Amino acid sequence: MKIDRIRLFPVATPRQTGVANQHVIVRVETDSGDVGWGEMSDLSHLPMYQFDLPELERALNALLGGADPRNLAKVEDDLLRFYPDEGHMYSRSGLVRQGIDLALHDLLGRVDGVPVYRLLGGKLRDRVRVCYPVFRMRSIDEVAPNLDRIEAKLAEGFDLIRVYTGANLEADEEFLRRFTERFQGRVEIKSLDFSNLLDWRRSWRAVERFADFAEWMLVESVVPRGDFEGLREFTRRSRWPVSEHVTHLQHGWQLIRYGHLDILNVSPYLLGGLRASIRLIAVAEAARASVLIGTTQELSLGTAAAAHLASVARVLDYPADNTGPRLYTEDVVRTPVQYENSHLLVPEGPGLGVEVDEAKLERMSADSHWTFGVDLAGALDRTAADRPSAKK
Numbered sequence: 255m256k257i258d259r260i261r262l263f264p265v266a267t268p269r270q271t272g273v274a275n276q277h278v279i280v281r282v283e284t285d286s287g288d289v290g291w292g293e294m295s296d297l298s299h300l301p302m303y304q305f306d307l308p309e310l311e312r313a314l315n316a317l318l319g320g321a322d323p324r325n326l327a328k329v330e331d332d333l334l335r336f337y338p339d340e341g342h343m344y345s346r347s348g349l350v351r352q353g354i355d356l357a358l359h360d361l362l363g364r365v366d367g368v369p370v371y372r373l374l375g376g377k378l379r380d381r382v383r384v385c386y387p388v389f390r391m392r393s394i395d396e397v398a399p400n401l402d403r404i405e406a407k408l409a410e411g412f413d414l415i416r417v418y419t420g421a422n423l424e425a426d427e428e429f430l431r432r433f434t435e436r437f438q439g440r441v442e443i444k445s446l447d448f449s450n451l452l453d454w455r456r457s458w459r460a461v462e463r464f465a466d467f468a469e470w471m472l473v474e475s476v477v478p479r480g481d482f483e484g485l486r487e488f489t490r491r492s493r494w495p496v497s498e499h500v501t502h503l504q505h506g507w508q509l510i511r512y513g514h515l516d517i518l519n520v521s522p523y524l525l526g527g528l529r530a531s532i533r534l535i536a537v538a539e540a541a542r543a544s545v546l547i548g549t550t551q552e553l554s555l556g557t558a559a560a561a562h563l564a565s566v567a568r569v570l571d572y573p574a575d576n577t578g579p580r581l582y583t584e585d586v587v588r589t590p591v592q593y594e595n596s597h598l599l600v601p602e603g604p605g606l607g608v609e610v611d612e613a614k615l616e617r618m619s620a621d622s623h624w625t626f627g628v629d630l631a632g633a634l635d636r637t638a639a640d641r642p643s644a645k646k
């Protein structure tokens with residue numbers, strides 16, 4: 255079996271929260287007539303540029319045409335050279351590698367008639383607890399609609415949220431206070447995510463201030479990107495475990511080696527797919543550090559991959575973030591991945607375990623345009639331009 259052709263399909267999917275995100279669906283075809291599907295998830299992040307898709311498709315075909323898809327190690331090794339780690343949270347290299355890694359796992363699972371977790375050696379669990387995101391509030395007016403959204407998600411079974419904080423501490427405090435009044439005993443908070451907006455002193459003062467109003471399991475991204483010293487200082491003082499997105503394998507090692515954090519946020523979109531993520535989890539295992547599985551908000555293909563990763567993870571101490579299929583209003587698959595009581599279920603079908611609806615994909619396929627315009631806060635916070643805080 256040889257890789258015959260790689261095709262890329264841009265799609266744009268609206269979120270329930272009023273923004274739209276671009277993704278690239280990857281189709282790998284073999285000379286045996288087999289097909290696998292992958293996903294480069296959520297391109298709608300800074301820096302504000304997009305793939306030249308025809309060029310990327312040409313390059314991937316030149317690189318991988320004729321390759322043995324069973325030799326995942328070789329394909330990955332080649333891709334790591336041509337699409338090296340970029341060291342930031344929305345690395346396009348990681349997305350290219352994830353797209354191919356997922357499509358090849360899907361392909362091989364389908365050819366062998368087994369779920370991807372079997373290709374990864376078996377499974378330790380068949381579901382993983384996940385949390386629903388509450389996007390950052392920049393004004394008090396944004397608190398009430400978010401509380402109502404939590405009520406709606408609770409009705410769908412989600413009893414765990416995470417909250418993006420750090421832009422307007424009054425709004426954060428008001429949200430946490432009213433959240434506790436309304437949802438205590440019904441909904442829990444997994445994390446406060448500062449998204450690297452504040453330095454360690456300001457994040458530390460914020461969490462100490464918020465502690466009077468709510469409880470949460472952990473805090474994430476509490477210092478500017480790359481501020482190892484600040485992260486160590488925060489972690490040393492913090493009553494809560496601290497997590498950070500790991501951008502590549504050595505970054506994970508550095509974070510652990512110098513005692514900078516408690517939890518590695520392992521995200522396949524950033525690391526370049528399943529193989530790279532499993533290696534990073536092994537680093538956490540070696541160091542007796544903790545792991546959670548993060549997200550960029552994938553569609554069902556990417557979320558299924560996260561579920562397979564969770565099913566084989568030797569270390570997995572905290573709930574995961576993967577609820578994209580319940581955030582977007584459209585998907586390219588016939589039946590999205592399933593959730594039950596705030597848990598993502600590991601798909602049991604062959605490959606990633608979700609079926610791409612090709613007619614739908616054709617309909618959804620659109621230019622991969624940047625959709626946030628010059629709304630910087632919207633692009634950072636994932637909130638719509640008509641939010642109250644944006645009104646003059």
Ligand code: GAE
Binds near residue numbers: 447548
């Ligand atoms: O919703 C999104 O697209 C978010 O930006 C997301 O990619 C990240 O914020 C991530 C995180 O934990 O920081 O989920």
Ligand code: MG
Binds near residue numbers: 447449474475499
């Ligand atoms: Mg985060």
Ligand code: MG
Binds near residue numbers: 296299549550551
């Ligand atoms: Mg994202």
